[in-house]
Amino acid sequence: MFTAALGALAVPAGAGSAFDRFQDAWTGVHDYSVTIESHEQLGTASDEHEFFYAFRKPDRARLDVVKGPRSGGTILWDGGDRVTAYKRAMSIFKMHASAWDKNLTSLRGNGILSSNMGDVVACFGAHRDALREREGPLVDGEATDEIELPYEGVECPDDPPADRGTVTLDVLDISKATGMVVQRRRYAGDQVVERWELKEYRIDTGLDDSEFR
Secondary structure, eight states: OHHHHTGGGOEEOOTTOHHHHHHHHHHHOSEEEEEEEEEEEETTEEEEEEEEEEEETTTEEEEEEEESTTTTEEEEEOSTTEEEEEEGGGTTSOEEEETTOGGGSOTTSOOGGGGOHHHHHHHHHHTGGGOEEEEOOOBTTBOEEEEEEEOSSOOOTTOOGGGTTTOOEEEEEEETTTOOEEEEEEEETTEEEEEEEEEEEEESOOOOGGGGO
16 A cells, blocks of 8 residues: 555645645635546445536536446535536436435435545645655656545545545545645555546636626
8 A cells, every 4th residue: 555655754734835735725716627537436336436526616616427337427516515516418407406316426425525626635634734745656646745644533625424423544645736636545444445546627717607607
């Protein structure tokens, strides 16, 4: 496991750290969209997804399922814990439900709120004293710094039910060039139970209301 192999090199996150760059990058972003490739494991079951995710501060998000279970679906969020969902081929038929509805989330229960980087910044920042940093791996050819948060007495607001009490480590790989997350992994012991690779970022393109319908 990459984190275990380099564990001795981890240092606390201090001033001028990778977390500072991540936080600063997020503060400077007004809107962004990104392609997310996801792998999840729950017991002996697993699934793979490709999503297109768009976000505009403070509370507009869109998640399109491009490949994998429920492909062709779109989920829209405009604050709170309720969402609107529909099949793109039948967009006149809309469903209104909890953001955590099992029909709108992945194998482990991740959904549109799981991809909100602002909430990730807030959760890692709330446990800053526990963060450890190291040189990260190349992710799709991009140099990174790695930030890890041991999950000891930690619970973030957007954690799905399957992660609570089972996830032991949350790892972010932060682009050295942009400060944005390009990979996130969650471990249960030595097993990677969730991995997301984020690529093809488009930042501050002026997403308007038409993108969130």
